Amino acid sequence: MYWPPELVTEFVKLMPGKLKAAGLGEVGITPGETSNWYRFGTWGYVEALLNDENALQELDLITSHGFYGGYYGRWFGEHKSAGIDRLREKRPELHAWVTSTSWSNMDAYNIKEMHGNIYTAKVNAIIPWAGIQRPPHWVGGDPNPGSAFTVSEDGNYTIRPGYYFYKQITRAGQLSMAVAQASAMDSEIAVIAFASNGTNNPDAFIVTNIDMKEQKVKVFLKGTNATVFEAFRTTKLPDATDIDKIDEKYVSLGEYKVEDGGIVLTAPAGSVTTFFAK
Known part of the structure; x- marks a missing residue:
């Protein structure tokens, strides 16, 4: 489904009342997920929020995938903070979370991608792509086959290289640091x-x-x-x-x-x- 900026903005305003009516008033609102911070900042989502004061005030958390694509073309996506920066000019208290980022080949590039999200995109938290994988559940195969653990259909699991690289950064950066x-x-x-x-x-x-x-x-x-x-x-x-x-x-x-x-x-x-x- 295609979510143009105007539709995202309408949902940012619509959902707080719906959540409150369902007894979920403590659940916050995000703008959803573009595939990278470049798209969030340049595809009109930020402008739509900034041009609608009610939507801007309802926003609780800035979110996007944090995948990196360094070559110009359809899948280009640099780590870019421009969209986050513009929203924080109006709402300095807003945090930004990466809701998915690549395991690369479960190697040092995975941590380099997190470095880009932290220092270039200026995020406060990172959630990696599917830390625990069950490969048969991906229709057509997983497009990003790295993980920390893989669970087989017989109930066994494998600790993969991604776990050890992830440990290098998560043991260092703890809550409230x-x-x-x-x-x-x-x-x-x-x-x-x-x-x-x-x-x-x-x-x-x-x-x-x-x-x-x-x-x-x-x-x-x-x-x-x-x-x-x-x-x-x-x-x-x-x-x-x-x-x-x-x-x-x-x-x-x-x-x-x-x-x-x-x-x-x-x-x-x-x-x-x-x-x-x-």
Whole structure:
């Protein structure tokens, strides 16, 4: 079904009353899901909401899929915050959630896509595409066959590489922590950082290397009092032909001391390394 911007806006206004009448008044309203943030921001949905004050005030959460398509054409979809930014100009308190994003080949690119959603699209939460899969239930086959778990028809399940990469980011970014500023002077290195923000969770950061070769990286740290970090790593070679092959599964790398304002690490090709303040 095609949902033009005008229809989405009408439903944003219609549904609060319907939900309240059904005893579901605490359920919030979203604009649904475009397939990526580029479409949300450029296909007219934001303008329709901004041009209708009643709809804008009924909106509780900004949502979209967060898939990335970097080549111009029908399926182009960059990580872009323009639509989110414009809505937040009028409603600064609005949060934005990714309601589905690719597992890629269950590799470091999966975490790079999350990096783009966090730092470029400026989202507050990410829900990946179908973390638990039952392949026979997809008509015509699953178009995005990665997952954290696959359940077979006999009731058994398989823990897949996606689980270990997902663990690298979800153990670091916990409830009520804050996204911290992070940057890297190499487009094949992505750094994600989370501040404790008054929680019991430690400051943490993640270094992702999507390069075909290992890279030596120095991460300069500011705003944390920690002098020692504990590290864990998951690795899958970028040229792996078997989608379920994995080289390291959240292995402990021991402790790293902060020296001269930072930590030096060697990041293998296709690796994601997570550091937790001690």
